[in-house]
Amino acid sequence: MPPTLKDVAERAGVSRAAVSRTFTDGASVSPKMRRKVEKAADELGYSPNALASSLTTGRTKLIGLVSNNFHNPIFLEVFDLFTRGLQDRGLRPLLVNLSDETDPAHSIRMLRQYSVDGVVVASSTLPPDFAKSFRDAGVPVVNSFGRYASSPDVHVVGIDNVECGRMAARELVRRGYRDVAFLGGPESATSTQDRFRGFVEELQRHPEISVRHSFAEAYSFNAGRAEMLKRLEDRPAQAYFCGDDVLSIGALSAVTESGLKVPDDIGLIGLNDMEMAGWENINLTTIRQPISQIIDSSIELIASMLEDPDRYPEARLFPCRVIERGTLRPVR
Amino acid sequence: MPPTLKDVAERAGVSRAAVSRTFTDGASVSPKMRRKVEKAADELGYSPNALASSLTTGRTKLIGLVSNNFHNPIFLEVFDLFTRGLQDRGLRPLLVNLSDETDPAHSIRMLRQYSVDGVVVASSTLPPDFAKSFRDAGVPVVNSFGRYASSPDVHVVGIDNVECGRMAARELVRRGYRDVAFLGGPESATSTQDRFRGFVEELQRHPEISVRHSFAEAYSFNAGRAEMLKRLEDRPAQAYFCGDDVLSIGALSAVTESGLKVPDDIGLIGLNDMEMAGWENINLTTIRQPISQIIDSSIELIASMLEDPDRYPEARLFPCRVIERGTLRPVR
DNA sequence: TTCAATTTTGCAACCGGTTGCAAAATTCAT
């Protein structure tokens, strides 16, 4: 049992309030008193119990970090950046893995029991309602990598997936592909839906270009590979915009495995620019999602909501850009 | 502000103790009373404050999950399994990212402030002293993927890295390689040191086989690739045992890039069997580390320490085995 | 030195729960 406030107070021969104040900044303590208390605290190895103080202050500095993407390597980068960024601000991430269950009620109850000061929902696949239900429960929430809505109920930080779809389409057009396809992630993911929509929308402006689409079962290597193998059975398209990088890498593997050449026979463009996309043996042309900016901004936003919980909801969108590597043929 | 015990008690017209008891299992409450309280609680949407109750019970159900491996994709699997496993037992992972700093004192203080019931140190690179300092601070701790010591100060769950080194050596010998090398992770990592030791030890029994070694800067693709490129400048060995899979993949990339064939010109064997190792475009022969078992066992162990904090320290080691794929030439 | 203004300190109540103990209520045997 670690020493408590009372122990320190007794040893220093002062009141408990005095001890409390020396550990609360902004409180009025004389230098003499501070020295006495700090000496006693040091000798005892005291450090204040954050949970006990949260009872009266109403602040735990705990932030729920909720995600269901524990299989996409890019989320390791995401967790790294989130944990570092939160730590730097003195906040503590309480990690919640949603992989097993999709009922928000359970997570909400749990996070409320732990009195988290706020919640970050980091997912590109959950419906916006999920994040909204936190807000409805009165918990400050930011939805990172979430779906952009023109009138958001909840803070969203991420990219404009529809615009990314358009961007991919423009890129394929620019490189002279005439027969293109969308190879999406799971059809239920909001990010898939939006990217698909933008892609098709843009290509409608080019009626001479033929467009097809299909959806993989998950944002994963195997799903991408399996789906691409199916496409290859029949006459495949000239170029594919894949739902994300890991899916692209699966598709890439399927293409080379079947003896075709990338980008000569088939072009591929991904989305995310995860570290792996730049590996020399993959070298994927892709659309870069600025995850570091998204995360910094998310953290700043959730931190500001601790001061002002009713902050008017906003959507913060960061532009993406094409990173040219080796899986699309050069512009003619 | 969510409803409190007092609110429920008033609405139900009973004492606060009665409400507390209906939410504490094992406590004596009549069915009549329970119904009354539950009704009031439902109407108010009450759920007990875990942090407040931790004050008196001394249990937070918070477990510190400490790691410094936020760049190796296998750790996404690790976090996935840990969070799921802990959640299943009603425990909550408080994630601590050690990437920035190596001073344990800071993390220990922080985790004590949050009164975590226990700590899991998940790292194959931290020195054993790190985990030990938690134990010295009176916090139950399990070191997962840590270094095995014959007289451990602290619970260790993982693999026998020395034995893995021997296993790799035996495998290369068995396949008739006569000029082999160890391409390790950072020399400071305990896992590197142990794997190296086992590898050399085993090969001393085969004086006819030549052995060399070098160390990459990190367990990462780029470090593996860079180190292998250097090796390729001069006359390379016939086969390399790489520190881990991600390093192997980097090395593999360097080899193929330089126009050599794997496994015909150069053989490679990794360690971990991360998901990616099985991808068709990588197809890495490797030594499988049973991470799921390691994690289940770690969780079971930390959970048992909540009951018995002074449980006598033990080392739990799980056997590894070679997974044959395409980067070592077949046995003659 | 004296006294008002200001700062520092301690008291005591409170945050949201839990729990030992004794009183009240219920059960059960007679």
Place this chain on the structure above:
DNA sequence: ATGAATTTTGCAACCGGTTGCAAAATTGAA
């Protein structure tokens, strides 16, 4: 119906802190 045994309930103190308020101590001006 009676009284002992058992169960249920409430009281009140406590967990480890914080904070409004008033008393005590210090500062500063005259």
